[in-house]
Amino acid sequence: MTPIIKIEHLSAGYDEKQVLNDINLTVYQDDYLGIIGPNGGGKTTLMRLILGLKKPTEGKIRFFKAVKDEKGETCKDEKGEPTVQEVKEITMGYLPQYNDLDKQFPISVYEVVLSGLSKSKGLFSRYSKAQHQQVLDTLERMQLADLKDRHIGALSGGQLQRVLLARAIVAKPDVLILDEPNTYIDRRFQKQMYEMLEQINKDCAIIIVSHDIAEVLNNVKHIACVNHHLHYHDTADMPREKLEEHFLNV
Numbered sequence: 001m002t003p004i005i006k007i008e009h010l011s012a013g014y015d016e017k018q019v020l021n022d023i024n025l026t027v028y029q030d031d032y033l034g035i036i037g038p039n040g041g042g043k044t045t046l047m048r049l050i051l052g053l054k055k056p057t058e059g060k061i062r063f064f065k066a067v068k069d070e071k072g073e074t075c076k077d078e079k080g081e082p083t084v085q086e087v088k089e090i091t092m093g094y095l096p097q098y099n100d101l102d103k104q105f106p107i108s109v110y111e112v113v114l115s116g117l118s119k120s121k122g123l124f125s126r127y128s129k130a131q132h133q134q135v136l137d138t139l140e141r142m143q144l145a146d147l148k149d150r151h152i153g154a155l156s157g158g159q160l161q162r163v164l165l166a167r168a169i170v171a172k173p174d175v176l177i178l179d180e181p182n183t184y185i186d187r188r189f190q191k192q193m194y195e196m197l198e199q200i201n202k203d204c205a206i207i208i209v210s211h212d213i214a215e216v217l218n219n220v221k222h223i224a225c226v227n228h229h230l231h232y233h234d235t236a237d238m239p240r241e242k243l244e245e246h247f248l249n250v
Contacts, residue, residue: 002029002082003064004090004174004205005050010059012045019045023059023230027175029066029082031205032197034220036213041227043209044097047179050207051094063090065174090175093168093204095161097180103153109163110148113138116167135170142166142196158189165196175205182212194219 005027013019020042027033037043048054050061067075067083075083093116114135117127139145142162152160161181168176178197182190197206197219210216216223223233 002066002084003027004029004031006062006064007050008059008062010046010049010056010061012042012049012054012056014045018057019228020049020056020226020230021228023226025224025230025232027205027207029174029205030201031207032201032219032221033205033207033224034216034222035207035209035224035226036211036216037226039211043226044179046226046230047177047207047209051092051177052089063087065090091171091173093171093173093176095164095168095176095178095181097209103160105152107152108148109144109150109152109155110135110139112152112163113144113166113170116170120171134172138166138170141199158192161189161193162196165193169200169204173204175207176200178206178208180210181208182210182215190215 003026005025007023007025007027010023011018011021019040023046035043035046045054049056063086064084065087067085069075077083114127114132117131117134120131136145136148139148142165144159144162144166147155147159147163152163155163165178165181168178176197181193194215197208200206206220208216208220225231225233
């Protein structure tokens with residue numbers, strides 16, 4: 001398996017209170033990792049560290065990308081494994097638990113998704129024709145094409161979550177990070193969202209933070225239980241009772 005993120009002996013806290021202690025974790029290129037744990041156990045802090053929104057007190061986070069040849073194809077070693085190199089950063093899409101969109105602000109679905117490409121254009125330059133097409137393709141993929149001109153204030157909770165997910169993936173990230181994505185959505189859309197994530201996982205790694213153990217078990221490939229320390233499970237195929245035991249006693 002090809003690594004994309006390596007977390008080594010990571011510790012972090014707030015106001016001299018330690019929240020995470022000696023965390024070690026590898027995220028792979030096609031990973032679908034579920035992170036669970038009790039409130040206050042450090043799940044969101046770990047996400048903020050990966051995103052670069054917070055600095056650790058100890059340890060480091062390393063990022064990797066596959067080496068491409070002149071034709072844009074992935075180079076491989078003598079064993080046929082992809083060749084990777086350490087890089088300063090990778091592209092990350094982020095769906096936060098609480099969105100900061102002002103639903104009264106006069107902005108359309110199309111414009112919200114387009115804002116996900118703001119980092120890939122110059123400060124004073126316009127979006128390219130290719131970038132606009134990228135937005136249209138993403139809207140189609142997320143079944144939002146018919147809503148592209150709708151004001152965000154007119155959307156349901158499930159529709160808005162889908163729009164924010166589209167914004168998170170429009171730049172074709174190396175990894176997509178979702179913090180409690182079930183917030184504000186009903187069970188019907190929850191099923192639809194996980195079906196969409198399964199398709200998205202064909203193109204990028206996914207890290208999902210959730211307190212919903214049942215949903216995580218049904219959808220992810222690997223599990224990390226975080227409660228100040230981290231316990232990694234190489235498979236999601238395990239009894240819920242055993243997972244809850246680790247969930248409470250990491």
